[in-house]
Amino acid sequence: MRAFLIAVAAFAIASCATTTDSGGSGEVRSITMEDEPCFGFCPVYRITLTPGDAYVLDGQRHTATQGISEGQLQTGAFAAAVQALETANFRSLPEDLTYNNPAACPGPQISDMPHTRVTVEYSNGTHSVHHYHGCSSPDMRGLRETLRGLVEYDTRIRPQN
Template sequence: MRLFLLTISLFALAACATTSNNSQSIQISEGACFGQCPIYDVTITPDDHYLLNGERFTRVNGFSEGDLDAGSYARMEDLLENADFFDLPAEFTFNNPDVCPGPPLSDMPSITITWTNRRGSHTVLWYQGCNNATMRDLRDGLRDAFDYESIVRPG
């Protein structure tokens, strides 16, 4: 009987530790640069809904939310999967010379991408002064998928 109760308890704990559908999201934050780069945080959920906090140099400063085109989240997931996002290093900065060789450009913004899904959560920070084709293509693809030009970029 003890073994049975212990087994049931372990299954219950495992179920609590599993990421649910409701907590799946893609979060993107871009930081300051020497200039007028947009500073914002956006969270996109599987129902193609976004929540944006525009801090500076954005179309709307403060919080806004809305719906993206159908399939936007799925396109973003495909981009992340194709980039093997969960296998990327956590940091693409000058502190990690394996992915940022040579002198990086100064005064560039950083972007932080966090993907939370059934597999868990992974965050990647990319200082955009480190020339990295994988991260550049990922940034551009994600921006296209969540319509950066319409919801973030000043008009």
């Protein structure tokens, strides 16, 4: 009986485990991606992903859904998002990947493009990266596109014509 209880306790502890990013920098508690306005009709929104594959979307302008909506993403979406953070070495990216930081975004930049901000809440702090799409940052661009795929951007966020 004692071995059974130990096994049940071990299973319970293991089932509460959450995904961490590389380097032991802490458990990922939430991932928020938001796109800011551009000179045009770019979607303006904020979406937050949490463990359990849940999301909260705030569609602000030029989005398929206006206002706050909540739901579930496909199974494994949060774990895939955490993996994308690891692939992009997210915590090592500078917080400012805009034309305001010439070291991270040397010119010339393409103008009239939107900005994306990705903010990750870890168990030991947060890290946020503000990226202007006109600045070359393959890691951030790849992360943005992966996150868009996981949240089903083309149907959930982008307005249908």
